[in-house]
Amino acid sequence: NMKYFSRLRVRRVYKWLGEPTFNRKLKTYEYGSLAINVDGLPKTTIINVGQHILIEGDDEDHPYVAKVIRLFADESGKRKKVCVQWFVRVSEVPLNKLKQLGREPHPQEIFFYQGRSCDDEVNAESILRPVQVVHVEAEAKFPVIKDEDTLFVKLSWDSKTFKVVDSSLVGPVLSTPPLPSPLPHPSSRRALPTPDPLIMARACSGEVRRSRVCMSAGKVGSLEAESLHSATKLSASKCLSAKRRSASARTPGVRKKLELNSPEKTTQGDIQGQQLDEKLDSEMMLAQRLSSSPPRMEPLPHCLTPLRSGHRALASPLSHRLTPLRKSHRADVVEADVPNSSVLTPKRRNSTPRRNSTTRGQKAATPSQKKEGRTSREPALAVLAEVDNENSPMLPVAATPRSSKRKSAQLVSLRIRKQLNLLDCQLYLNSDGEDEDEFVPSKKELRSSSEDEEEEDEELDSDEDVVSKKRRNAAGLRTPRSKQKSGSSARTPRKTPNKRITPSTPRTPRHATPSIPSRSLPARQPSNALEEARTRLHVSSVPESLPCREQEFQDIYSFVESKVIDGTGGCMYISGVPGTGKTATVHEVMRCLQHAAEVDEIPSFTFIEINGMKMTDPHQAYVQILQKLTGQKATADHAAALLEKRFSNPAPRKESTVLLVDELDLLWTRKQNVMYNLFDWPTRRHARLVVLTIANTMDLPERIMINRVASRLGLTRMSFQPYTFKQLQQIIMSRLNKVKAFEEDALQLVSRKVAALSGDARRCLDICRRATEICEHSAAAPSTARLVGMGHVMEALNEMFSSTYVTAIKYASVQEQLFLRAVIAEFRRRGLEEATFQQVFVQHQALCRVEGLQPISVSEGLAVCQRLGACRLLLLESSRLGVLLRVRLNVSQDDVLYALKAE
């Protein structure tokens, strides 16, 4: 519950206990233990060396875990410090690396951290509280402990791989995984569930609304402590899931069979069910009864059970009645699940809105669990009641003794389950994936709970095997753990509750991202040399190497590499005109560095990239960085705050981050705070942030940045010169890579021309591509392989670079040409490069008479003028001015005269 203290920003007081021993070498005072007092509470927490602790971190719900190695104060004795051995939570391991685990991680699992890039010295003030860390043998199962403050270590993590960790490193070891913690009433574990035909029937008929009323009513009656708010939330989520389930369970044939095959109706629970059965059509009455029942301990299981098993019934009406054994197994399983789900709830809060509908119930339940845990003797019950609205198959009902196992019933139930499983598989295609979780408990689940019920287990196992064989084969993994994994990968309905939770572990609460639909026919591959050349010359095709930028590549590489290795931060400014390979080079560097990180030459790092042109507002930069870094979505202000916190807090175990900011100039704001932050973060001691910025102008820092921004950007600058013709030629050659499509001279012409104009490699490639097209068209037969020659390149160059004004004037109508002449005549007369339409029009009328044409009216003249203005041969004022609008030429007078003369 310390978590909540920290959230409330409770002040803690830290005090040394015992006398210090002075360490001469390090000049520190070493202590044995530390006492933590929370203001206003009498309780004192004592931290000893060797103990496991939680340390304040970015995520308040998931503080860092560590083991105390040393407690010491510095020479002055003022600052309390702790030397720690870190542990990594599942959520701290990058998602892609988590796959190496080969199984679903246990939500309470942590990993012994052996990475290098981590400061092991922290302020004692960041300690929150002690935590219990238990070592588990690699092959053993996770023990079932409902205490959420207990964490399990199986493996170590060195930011690359997982390894089995030695128990001596971790500390207190549980020699054997503890047995499932005993229930308040051991007999109840054998309890037959109390299936509620009422709810089953409701589920089948899909009467969700009324059932919701019933549920929430029952809740209010039974759990006073629960707030109304959470109750409604819960019921809403129940309602949702029930609805979904009822949709999937609507297979009349199966249902009938079920009812035929339900032989056992003698247990108390069933009698109760029968009673309810009688009131099948009066749910409202039931609700009343439930709500009117006094909040004693006893009715709790009773009124909860029907509800909860009702949920199960919604999912699988069949298996419900007919698999009593399984349910009793599950009673254990459920307990194991409880802590999991409650531990995970905070994280789930981040999840997508869609998710929420299913998880809200659990979330809402957490606080109440706490309350219950204190007030009642049966915390598990209370927890179960709410937490596992979908998951928990049943409650250990106290008063349903059932010792005799009916083999016949079991057999029937097995048979039916088989059918159901098949059915599930089909249904699954149309359903959400979470719905069927509890249709069949996974084998593992069963196993974990079956240590005292061997005989049935065997049967069940064999049964499970039949069904799951196929899937497991597909997964190709045979270890018991792999079952979880195979389950998730193959999307089988047999997920363990654990797994059900893990899908939300990815922090990215993304929707299924949209995409352009895929095409029915695959794209055709190039069929001849010219097409091949064209594909290779397309700017988008990623070249094998980047020729002509070796030096720049090397500089950037060594810059980033050194920063990543040192774990420091820095900025670099890269400038160059468009099309000189800035972004491409940085990307290439990152590819190489990431490869290096993979083969463990340098510490791993995160690479993210933003582009000033790809955002609508400079402040969106924060949002995008945060989203790419953590997957969180936030508003710009909030994201800025979060990033600020992330980069300024002494964060242990942080990977370096390399941030590429493309088109930096667009992040300019009046106050320049976006740029300021981008350049300020790397200077923070704990940020480990390398910022590479790209823009076009070399003097951008001097031109647009205020001093404090420019100063932080620093002087690490690099400028990409425009390509020379030789470089351009080399680029084309390397892209073509021995595809013979161009004549040597033609290539040289293109590269010289482009080098003279802009040195833009994109232009160069585009021209070459166009030249191949021209070549292809001019060829008599498409089959004849031809080389692109000078002529084709010339034509392409002309197409792209020649001014079209002259041709446009040539093909203009007579009056338009005349008007242009009039404009020039008027300019010459006045000696100004500007005239009003009125003045030009007088000249125009005169010219008409000279040419022997009928003079045109003013309206017509204006229309002619506007047409010339539309294609920007003339520059005009707004047409509202009528004859008063001023006219200017957008072409040189010589061009106009040349065009008119050539006719």
Next chain:
Amino acid sequence: MSKRKVKDSHLPVGECITEVQSILRERLCCNLHPDKPEEIEAQHKHLLELLKRTVIHGESNSVLIVAPRGAGKTMLLKCVLRDLLQEKEAEKSLLQVHLNGLLQTDDRIALKEITRQLHLENVVGDKVFGSFAENLAFLLEALKKGDRSSSRPVLFILDEFDLFAHHKNQTLLYNLFDVAQSAQAPIAVVGLTCRLDVLELLEKRVKSRFSHRQIHLLSTLTFCQYVQRVQTQLSLPENFPDKKFGQEWNKSITTLCKDASVEEVLRRHFNTSKDFRSMHALLMLCLSRVSVSKPVLKPADVLEASKLRFADAKGNMLHGLSILELCLIIAMKHLNDVYEDEPFNLQMVHNEFKKFLQRKSNSMYNFEQPVIMKAFEHLQQLELIRPVDSSTAKIQKEYQLMRLMLNHSQIMEALQKYPQCPTDVKQWAKSAFA
């Protein structure tokens, strides 16, 4: 001639005329696309090949079609698309997004429109469409997820392309061209514009990402072709229900086009503008003069229609002015003559008018100052005169400087046609100095 024919035709003349009207009007108004691109085969081939490569090979491309208004940019594109969609692959896979710079006036609207046309909103489900930033991120993500060989090609058509260049930061254009230049979903960006200087509008980064392909459509039409086009546009098809009427009509059209006066009118139109749209407008006016009582097109119809087309808008407005207003206009004209187009105010005009009145003994034109003021204001409302600067509040109305928005010739022409214009006013207008 016409009446004779009515008797031996299969259909009554009324029905024939209705038929003629409907066929020809459809032809002139509905912008039907020719089966074969005439005069622009090369451009057609270029564009078709380009789009085919996008569709079939998944090669991203960008191209601009630049041509003056009415030159057939849209027609070219529509023809190409029609031919393209005859390919099976194209028909199955091509996604089209049509944007118009006049409709999508900023990137926010454009993005919404793109998502709508790509039907991406289905993927989002019931999610309310978020902010501009989210939209952009959303679309970019969608395009980024695609790849050359497996995604359906998307064709972006940006009509009035130059207007997109005025959007803030040219974000949309940058991103479209950037996608076209990187290994993402294959797209083709086709821009249509009439601005020859469109490339200068593009920001340097945007420009660098544009492939610099431009297709120019320049009309090489000669007058003969123009007349030919008029004839084909007016001719009835072979399958006209009443064969005889059809033949007669076509014959009359042939003779019409050979008529000297008609040719002169057409040449005048041809000289002004070569584009087909203005020709169609002229022909529409001709066509509307055809009726049951006059079921043929006569040269006079063409002349009348041409007169309507060439009518001067401002000049026509002068015909509706009162004598006083006309006098004021004349006074302004004199002021313009004397002071060489310097602006004037009401007081100056009034003085000029008084000078004219002094020479006259009769008091016919004696108006009170407020009346003159009102007339002056009316002229301003008609935008025949226009204040020099818009800051009207400070200066008294009488002294506000104005300019005349009429040409000398327009005034003289209007005076000629003005019904019952007093001769002394006419003379005053003609006199060099008042």
